[in-house]
Amino acid sequence: MLEIKNLHARIADDGAEILRGIDLVVPKGEVHAIMGPNGSGKSTLAYVLAGRDDYEVTEGDIFWNGESILEMGPDERAAKGVFLAFQYPMEIPGVATMTFLRAALNAVRKKRGLKELTTPEFMKLVRAKAAELGVSDEMLKRPLNVGFSGGEKKRMEILQMSVLEPTLCVLDETDSGLDIDAIRIVSEGATKLRGPDRAMLVITHYQRLLNYIVPDKVHILAKGRIQKTGGKELALELEKSGYADFTGKAA
Amino acid sequence: MNVTTLKTKAESQLREQFDAAAEKLPGTGWVSALRARAMDAFAAEGLPHRRVEEWKYTDLRERLRDVPAPGAATAKTVTSTDLDRALGPFAAIDAERIVLVDGVYSADLSKVSAEATVIELMSLAAMLEKAPAWLEGKFSSNGGAVVALNTAFMSDGVLLKVRKDQDPGKPVLLVHARTATEPTALAVRNVISVEAGAKLTLVEAHVTLDGAARGALSNIVTDVTIGDGATCDHIKSLADATASTHLATWTTKLGKDATYRGFQLTASPALARNDINILFNGEGGKLDLSGAFLARGAEHIDTTLVVDHAVPHCESRELFKGVLDGRAHGIFQGKIIVRPDAQKTDGKQMSQALMLSPDAQFSSKPELEIYADDVVCGHGATCTEIDADLLFYCRSRGIPPDVARAMLTESFIGEAVEKIENEAVREAIGTLAIDWLRTK
Ligand SMILES: Nc1ncnc2c1ncn2[C@@H]1O[C@H](COP(=O)(O)OP(=O)(O)OP(=O)(O)O)[C@@H](O)[C@H]1O
Ligand SMILES: [Mg+2]
Numbered sequence: 032m033l034e035i036k037n038l039h040a041r042i043a044d045d046g047a048e049i050l051r052g053i054d055l056v057v058p059k060g061e062v063h064a065i066m067g068p069n070g071s072g073k074s075t076l077a078y079v080l081a082g083r084d085d086y087e088v089t090e091g092d093i094f095w096n097g098e099s100i101l102e103m104g105p106d107e108r109a110a111k112g113v114f115l116a117f118q119y120p121m122e123i124p125g126v127a128t129m130t131f132l133r134a135a136l137n138a139v140r141k142k143r144g145l146k147e148l149t150t151p152e153f154m155k156l157v158r159a160k161a162a163e164l165g166v167s168d169e170m171l172k173r174p175l176n177v178g179f180s181g182g183e184k185k186r187m188e189i190l191q192m193s194v195l196e197p198t199l200c201v202l203d204e205t206d207s208g209l210d211i212d213a214i215r216i217v218s219e220g221a222t223k224l225r226g227p228d229r230a231m232l233v234i235t236h237y238q239r240l241l242n243y244i245v246p247d248k249v250h251i252l253a254k255g256r257i258q259k260t261g262g263k264e265l266a267l268e269l270e271k272s273g274y275a276d277f278t279g280k281a282a
Numbered sequence: 283m284n285v286t287t288l289k290t291k292a293e294s295q296l297r298e299q300f301d302a303a304a305e306k307l308p309g310t311g312w313v314s315a316l317r318a319r320a321m322d323a324f325a326a327e328g329l330p331h332r333r334v335e336e337w338k339y340t341d342l343r344e345r346l347r348d349v350p351a352p353g354a355a356t357a358k359t360v361t362s363t364d365l366d367r368a369l370g371p372f373a374a375i376d377a378e379r380i381v382l383v384d385g386v387y388s389a390d391l392s393k394v395s396a397e398a399t400v401i402e403l404m405s406l407a408a409m410l411e412k413a414p415a416w417l418e419g420k421f422s423s424n425g426g427a428v429v430a431l432n433t434a435f436m437s438d439g440v441l442l443k444v445r446k447d448q449d450p451g452k453p454v455l456l457v458h459a460r461t462a463t464e465p466t467a468l469a470v471r472n473v474i475s476v477e478a479g480a481k482l483t484l485v486e487a488h489v490t491l492d493g494a495a496r497g498a499l500s501n502i503v504t505d506v507t508i509g510d511g512a513t514c515d516h517i518k519s520l521a522d523a524t525a526s527t528h529l530a531t532w533t534t535k536l537g538k539d540a541t542y543r544g545f546q547l548t549a550s551p552a553l554a555r556n557d558i559n560i561l562f563n564g565e566g567g568k569l570d571l572s573g574a575f576l577a578r579g580a581e582h583i584d585t586t587l588v589v590d591h592a593v594p595h596c597e598s599r600e601l602f603k604g605v606l607d608g609r610a611h612g613i614f615q616g617k618i619i620v621r622p623d624a625q626k627t628d629g630k631q632m633s634q635a636l637m638l639s640p641d642a643q644f645s646s647k648p649e650l651e652i653y654a655d656d657v658v659c660g661h662g663a664t665c666t667e668i669d670a671d672l673l674f675y676c677r678s679r680g681i682p683p684d685v686a687r688a689m690l691t692e693s694f695i696g697e698a699v700e701k702i703e704n705e706a707v708r709e710a711i712g713t714l715a716i717d718w719l720r721t722k
Contacts (some may be wrong), residue, residue, distance in 0.1 A: 081674075081678045082674075082677075082678070083674050083678075084670075084674070104677060104683070105674060105677035105678045106677040106678075106679075106680050106681060106682050106683065106686075108678075109677070109678055109679060109680035110680055114678075115678055117675070120675075121671060121672055121675040123672060123675070123676075123689075123690070123693060124693055124696075124697070125692065125693025125694065125696035125697060126689055126690075126692070126693045130689075131676075131679075131689075134676075134681050134685060134689060135676075135679035135680050135681050136680075138679075138680040138681045138682060138685065139679075139680035142680065174693070191679060195679065195680065
């Protein structure tokens with residue numbers, strides 16, 4: 032279970048407060064969606080969950096499976112099952128995608144007390160998952176994300192997620208930049224990971240994604256706080272009414 | 283007029299060593315005279331120091347306090363197993379092999395299968411003993427103090443020629459092996475000629491055998507002449523663990539439509555100075571020089587190059603990448619000269635350093651001397667740290683910070699290593715670079 036308690040976070044550089052008391056609980060087995068206007072702090076929340084040190088937590092705590100993760104580095108969190116699919120995946124010139132995937136998988140397996148996969152085992156695993164997501168062999172050989180289209184980068188994020196088998200999946204606008212078919216393919220990839228041992232937090236602007244990855248709850252984040260929580264129908268309401276209600280109030 | 287200049291201890295040692303060794307060094311007649319002239323030329327200048335512009339960052343007078351004695355031919359026999367171990371990733375490469383042990387050509391360890399109609403190979407020492415007249419012209423008189431010292435002390439080396447329109451089909455591995463258990467000074471001279479239309483991939487691998495002394499001094503000069511339409515790939519590898527001082531000079535002349543691709547890996551000497559001098563002698567020449575210099579602790583690596591576009595329509599590219607940790611100092615000086623006639627010159631130069639420690643230092647001095655008007659020339663230098671965002675991205679995938687840093691550093695130098703055309707050689711160089719990154 033993910034429990035976020037009264038989380039306040041600011042930008043380390045200039046001290047500007049972005050998250051202003053987030054309270055959120057995502058039990059295992061559930062998928063929660065977060066929607067909210069641009070600049071409301073959705074990505075910031077995702078980064079703080081993953082442990083990016085550009086942000087400083089000033090108050091509150093984050094528990095994953097009952098354990099506070101705030102003091103853990105990003106790699107330790109990953110070993111504990113935390114995974115963030117980036118809104119803007121980064122390019123790593125000079126590191127072949129396969130090499131990167133292998134380093135990542137070996138690292139988390141080691142931390143999780145599993146033995147390293149042999150080269151053939153690893154290749155087989157990645158090729159199978161890549162095929163499901165429409166990621167070509169050629170892409171796997173190229174440096175990670177370098178020269179990939181926006182949509183290809185998003186698929187690569189989901190491929191990494193399905194290879195690393197995290198238990199807390201945070202998807203930051205994985206649907207933006209994807210064409211209609213790709214949204215379906217990527218959502219199917221994500222939905223496959225749905226299960227009793229996994230919690231998912233899906234950040235999106237569009238109700239379309241939620242037709243594929245049907246959420247148990249929808250939260251509206253504005254001005255650094257959760258303003259409203261509802262069922263999947265909340266997303267539909269938002270499509271009609273927009274965020275005016277939430278950006279106006281709650282100063 | 284300079285003869286009365288106060289000498290440093292090292293300069294006096296060099297003179298004494300020369301006087302003591304002159305008799306035993308290979309060659310008599312004009313060879314002895316050449317050596318004596320070179321020694322006098324050196325003595326007049328002395329060791330280069332920081333007030334000599336090209337040596338601004340590498341003050342040899344300051345740094346070379348004690349000069350080890352010239353290496354004597356070792357009685358110690360080197361087995362090919364010992365050699366293979368020292369060669370590491372180069373051992374497995376299918377190559378013609380030429381081996382110099384402590385600066386002396388070893389016929390036993392060298393294996394050259396190419397026909398004499400393809401490759402002509404001679405030991406320099408043997409030829410200096412014979413001293414044919416044509417050989418004298420191979421030793422240029424204006425190479426500066428380090429080359430002068432090399433000429434005075436050269437013990438051996440190779441004269442290697444790839445004949446007109448020939449291609450040996452595999453790389454030629456020129457191994458500089460050090461075995462001496464006492465610190466010694468080596469002076470090796472190689473004269474390489476790739477005749478018109480011929481091809482050569484030459485790999486100079488500097489290796490130390492188990493038990494070799496720390497603190498040795500090597501002065502290696504390699505002159506390369508590339509004929510019209512010929513191609514030469516020239517790779518140098520130095521992955522040191524014995525706090526050595528390494529002075530290397532490459533002087534390369536390119537003929538018409540000749541191609542020269544050079545690469546230098548310099549990892550962890552106490553001090554290295556890599557001089558590269560390029561002269562375009564015929565139109566249509568193409569130069570692609572790159573390198574990776576890796577230093578930590580108090581190590582010091584200086585790469586200084588001069589690219590002389592003496593004729594029109596030539597292209598030059600340089601990319602040098604440094605990884606600097608601890609209090610290491612990396613230096614890149616690149617001068618591009620474009621002579622008045624050298625229209626349509628296309629020259630680009632880039633040097634980049636990745637700083638792994640706040641105490642490391644990178645000095646970059648690009649110089650463009652352009653006397654022609656219709657040219658495209660550019661240079662750039664960057665000095666960066668590991669990208670914090672990329673580091674976070676790697677860590678968010680579970681990769682521990684040290685592994686992530688090594689991976690990002692690897693990718694940084696990868697861009698230069700990838701320029702090595704021969705796959706086996708590229709992989710061997712990559713392996714050595716990665717080994718360096720993973721040792722602390
Ligand atoms: N590292 C940073 N430096 C400066 N400002 C930042 C930084 N990170 C976030 N911000 C600011 O914090 C606010 C929240 O940004 P965040 O990226 O979390 O918004 P978001 O809800 O994800 O928006 P979007 O829907 O556009 O992706 C914005 O005003 C943004 O400019
Ligand atoms: Mg965002």
